[in-house]
Amino acid sequence: xxxxxxxxxxxxSTSLDGFVAGPNPTLGEPLGRGGERLHEWVxxxxxxxxxxxxxxxxxxxxxxxxxxxxxxxxxxxxGRNMFSGGAGAWQDDPNADGWWxxxxxxQAPVFVVTHHAREQLAMEGGTTFxxxxxxxxxxxxxxxAAAGDKDVLVAGxxxxxxxxxxxxxxxxxxxxxxxxxxxxGTRLLDHVSPExxxxxxxxxxxxxxxxxxxxxxx
Numbered sequence: 001x002x003x004x005x006x007x008x009x010x011x012x013s014t015s016l017d018g019f020v021a022g023p024n025p026t027l028g029e030p031l032g033r034g035g036e037r038l039h040e041w042v043x044x045x046x047x048x049x050x051x052x053x054x055x056x057x058x059x060x061x062x063x064x065x066x067x068x069x070x071x072x073x074x075x076x077x078x079g080r081n082m083f084s085g086g087a088g089a090w091q092d093d094p095n096a097d098g099w100w101x102x103x104x105x106x107q108a109p110v111f112v113v114t115h116h117a118r119e120q121l122a123m124e125g126g127t128t129f130x131x132x133x134x135x136x137x138x139x140x141x142x143x144x145a146a147a148g149d150k151d152v153l154v155a156g157x158x159x160x161x162x163x164x165x166x167x168x169x170x171x172x173x174x175x176x177x178x179x180x181x182x183x184x185g186t187r188l189l190d191h192v193s194p195e196x197x198x199x200x201x202x203x204x205x206x207x208x209x210x211x212x213x214x215x216x217x218x
Contacts, residue, residue, distance in 0.1 A: 006147060007171040008140060010154040010161050011069055012188065013038040013209075014175055019185040020158050027095060030085050037180045041208040042066060051105040061204055065211045069174065074150025075143040076106050077136075079160035080114040083129070090118050097121065098129065109146040111139040113160055136163045158186045165192055165216070173198070173214040 014020050015038060022032030031038065042048045046057030047067040057063070080086070086093030098104065104127040112131050121129040132139040143152040154164050164170050175188075202213035 006074075006144060006149060006151055008144070008152045008154060008164070008169055009069075009072075009172045009174060010156075010164065010170055011174045012156050012161065012176070013041075013178055014188050015178060015180045015182045015185075017181050017183065018187050018189065019182040020156065020188045022182045022185040025085070025186075027085055030099065032182075032185050034180075034182050035185065037182075038178050041176065041178060041206075051107070053103065060206065062206050062209060062211070065174075065176075065204060069153070072151045073108060073153040074147030075108050076110040076153045076155050077139050077143050077160070077164070078110060078112055078155040079157050080112060080116075081159070082155060082157045083112045083114075088116070090116055100127075103127075109143070111143045111146075113139045113163075136160065136167055137169065140164060140169045158188050158190070161188060162191050165196060168218075170216050172201075172216060173212075175212045175214070177210045177212055178208070 012020055020038065022035035025032040025035070029035070041062060044058050045063040045066055046059045047063050047070060049055065049057040051070065083098050084093055084095040086095055090096050102123060103125040104123050107126040110127060110129045112129055113136055114131050114133060117133050118131045120131070123129070130142065132142065140152060154161060154170065197217040198214040199217055200212065201215045204211040
């Protein structure tokens with residue numbers, strides 16, 4: 001794949017002991033106990049705040065990494081759990097329209113992998129949610145077509161990340177390694193074959209987080 005070719009990229013924050021969420025997730029605490037700590041590094045960054053309709057914020061090396069990822073992304077793939085935290089029929093999901101209110105921060109087509117069909121959900125700010133019921137390969141394929149010459153961002157959660165990596169659909173991982181120990185919860189790389197080969201292509205560090213870019217070798 002050429003340098004400027006479209007890529008499928010997993011972008012996710014993890015704890016030092018390999019968890020992307022803490023134990024016992026709930027609607028009130030969707031990342032589980034302590035899981036919010038994995039993302040504290042991003043909350044005050046200017047690029048993150050701008051996408052969430054806020055002004056100001058810090059501009060530093062961490063912000064440059066986030067801004068780069070936002071600019072490169074043309075479409076997003078996520079799992080049902082990341083979208084709403086629910087399961088089963090949509091009419092029984094108390095969070096059926098997702099976590100982000102009327103103006104989600106994605107500003108791009110988002111493809112949600114789910115077992116339960118529903119009509120496309122168009123939101124303010126340019127985000128549309130398409131619900132894909134025929135697997136991760138279909139979701140990634142639709143996202144690649146929608147992204148044009150930009151990248152497809154695999155946003156999570158862990159189960160979806162494992163499926164995409166296991167299916168050979170992932171080109172790159174961007175892991176934001178935080179100096180947090182959760183001790184329990186959801187691990188990023190459970191159920192991934194030890195045959196998967198990765199190569200570190202970039203490391204950027206700050207006191208709050210280390211950004212690791214890894215290329216998936218074929």
